[in-house]
Amino acid sequence: MRATPFDLVFAELAAEQFPLIAEALRQNDVDPMQRDRFVLLEPVGRLLRSIVPDAAGADALEAHVLLLHHAYLHWAGGSWVYQVSERALRSAITNKRIASDLRRSSLYLQLPELRVWGSPNADAPAEPLDGMFVSGTAVPGEIAVLGIFGLRPDRPGFSAVGLQGHADADDASGGEIEVAAAREDGTAAFGPMLTGGTAAGLYSVANPGELLLLTSRLLTLLDSAASP
Numbered sequence: 097m098r099a100t101p102f103d104l105v106f107a108e109l110a111a112e113q114f115p116l117i118a119e120a121l122r123q124n125d126v127d128p129m130q131r132d133r134f135v136l137l138e139p140v141g142r143l144l145r146s147i148v149p150d151a152a153g154a155d156a157l158e159a160h161v162l163l164l165h166h167a168y169l170h171w172a173g174g175s176w177v178y179q180v181s182e183r184a185l186r187s188a189i190t191n192k193r194i195a196s197d198l199r200r201s202s203l204y205l206q207l208p209e210l211r212v213w214g215s216p217n218a219d220a221p222a223e224p225l226d227g228m229f230v231s232g233t234a235v236p237g238e239i240a241v242l243g244i245f246g247l248r249p250d251r252p253g254f255s256a257v258g259l260q261g262h263a264d265a266d267d268a269s270g271g272e273i274e275v276a277a278a279r280e281d282g283t284a285a286f287g288p289m290l291t292g293g294t295a296a297g298l299y300s301v302a303n304p305g306e307l308l309l310l311t312s313r314l315l316t317l318l319d320s321a322a323s324p
Contacts, residue, residue, distance in 0.1 A: 097177065097179060100177055100204055102204065124137065128168065129169070135161050159256060162242055170229055173203070180206060191316070193316045194312040195315045196262040196312055197315065198239065199319070203230055203231075205227050207225055207226065213225065213300050213301075214300055222290055223255060224245065224247075224248075225301060226246075226254070229244070235260075239308075239311070240259075241258065241260070241261075241311050243256065243258075244256055257304060277305030279302050285302075286310065287300065289302060
């Protein structure tokens with residue numbers, strides 16, 4: 097199994113620092129899914145000061161908060177990684193079923209390498225989507241997703257896109273989703289946006305809504321088409 101973002105960034109930090117965060121959550125009676133309260137804990141603030149560059153702005157700080165929160169939930173939930181097979185990915189692209197219920201409190205969906213691409217922001221070039229951290233939130237039926245782009249051995253970091261939303265629990269076979277996933281040009285979701293992408297069998301996520309939609313479709317397949 098290839099390394100995950102958690103392995104690369106938090107493997108050593110987690111063993112030393114995350115038990116301290118767990119104890120602070122217990123002592124202060126804080127639900128770990130409540131990010132606004134999580135970030136105010138003393139060991140969380142201390143850890144952030146050690147990993148956030150001194151010159152980082154507000155956006156960079158928020159990105160580190162998102163990553164740290166997802167990483168902690170991943171650790172606390174048992175560090176479950178689901179390796180999505182090529183077959184499961186193809187099913188998620190074509191299957192219209194969506195869901196926002198999780199088999200675990202937190203998990204990482206690791207996609208096949210170099211199969212799904214997207215731009216973390218409008219001005220950035222397309223990068224491969226390695227996978228998504230997925231966890232519950234304090235809102236029933238809602239999931240939090242952190243997509244990890246551009247993860248590769250020769251790069252010291254990666255790009256991340258975070259969002260929250262849910263599939264319609266009353267119509268799990270429909271296309272309702274809280275974050276708009278329709279493309280401005282009217283093309284189908286997940287259609288390749290890279291030159292030669294169709295011939296190469298690639299897919300693209302064009303916006304955060306498509307990232308949430310892909311996650312919600314994959315969650316319906318975990319029992320049968322992805323391996324933990």
